[in-house]
Amino acid sequence: MSNPLLRVDNLTMMYGDRVGCKDVSFELRPGEVLGIVGESGSGKSTLLRSISAQQEPTKGTVQYNTRIDGVCDVYQMSEAQRRLLMRTDWAFVHQNPRDGLRMNVSAGANIGERLMAIGDRHYGNIRSNADAWLGKVEIASERIDDLPSTFSGGMQQRLQIARNLVTSPRLVFMDEPTGGLDVSVQARLLDLLRGLVHDLNLAVIIVTHDLAVARLLSHRLMVMQQGKVIEHGLTDQVLDDPQHPYTQLLVSSILQN
Structure with missing residues (x-):
């Protein structure tokens, strides 16, 4: 098994007394896609911003295995080093493409x-x-x-x-990449993304509220509620046999629609 490309340990983001995300830990390897799902306000976008160096967490570490210097703590890097990382080895796909384009x-x-x-x-x-x-x-x-x-x-x-x-880049962050698109356009985009992820051996963290998108793209799934990861496992396992009542509710609500 390859070494982790990314290691997140006890990542916590607080806004005063309000929890953005709390004590989140995981590893991500090259070619692996991690889906993060949950309702609006569950903490998934906060977690993504904290991992991708867009907002410094209250506590915890984000370690990345860089091409040149090996494993580095992202928040111990200089601002210039982080900017270079974000321009080269990392990529961020926004929900609204206008946020990611000129x-x-x-x-x-x-x-x-x-x-x-x-x-x-x-x-x-x-x-x-x-x-x-x-x-x-x-x-x-x-x-x-x-x-x-x-x-x-x-x-x-x-x-x-x-x-x-x-x-x-070796690591791509995606924030609701199919949000706001028509169903037929979504399907085409998902096929394209799945092909690129496979062909380029990309490690991806994708935030989505759409469990169908998570099933199609991700190998593993983290379910978040109120800033905490309440279930984490292989995507099919989590969606076909959810253990936590909240995950069961998410899955059943999709089946009913």
Whole structure:
């Protein structure tokens, strides 16, 4: 078994007396997809932000096995080191693609910017890479100079994915990546994501309220309630034989709809 790419220990985020997330621990290995599910307000998005260095937790550690320096505590890194990590080896896919794209520059420039952020200055290489990644996310090459505002919501989401993955990150955070999309568009996007995760051997943490999305994409599942992980196991095992009453309620509510 490979060494963990990410190790989270006793992660806690408090907002005064209110619990964002509390005492969360897990490991994630290369190629593994961890789903985090729960109702709105359960703490799943707070946990994702705390792991992905967007807000420093109240206590606990986030350790990442970097390419160069080995295992490092993310919150002991300098701000510059964290920013470099987030531009290169990590990626974050937002629910609203407009939060992850620059809407006033072309599709190709959106992808190229991330390459320029890691030092690529060869225009031909950048444009060629952008064109290749448009193809990988099923966007026609002739749209490379079009603004994202001219794209549909599903295309914007695929463009955001291309922008994120062009630097070959090993860890991808996804916050409700199919939220707000029509069912048919969701299905196409999920097929694309599943293929990319497999082909690129990505480690992924995906937050979703949709158990069908969790089942399709994730290998393991964590169920959160009131900031705490109340059930954790293989996805099919958790969804087919839920042990905690809250998980049973989540699953049964889906079956009834």
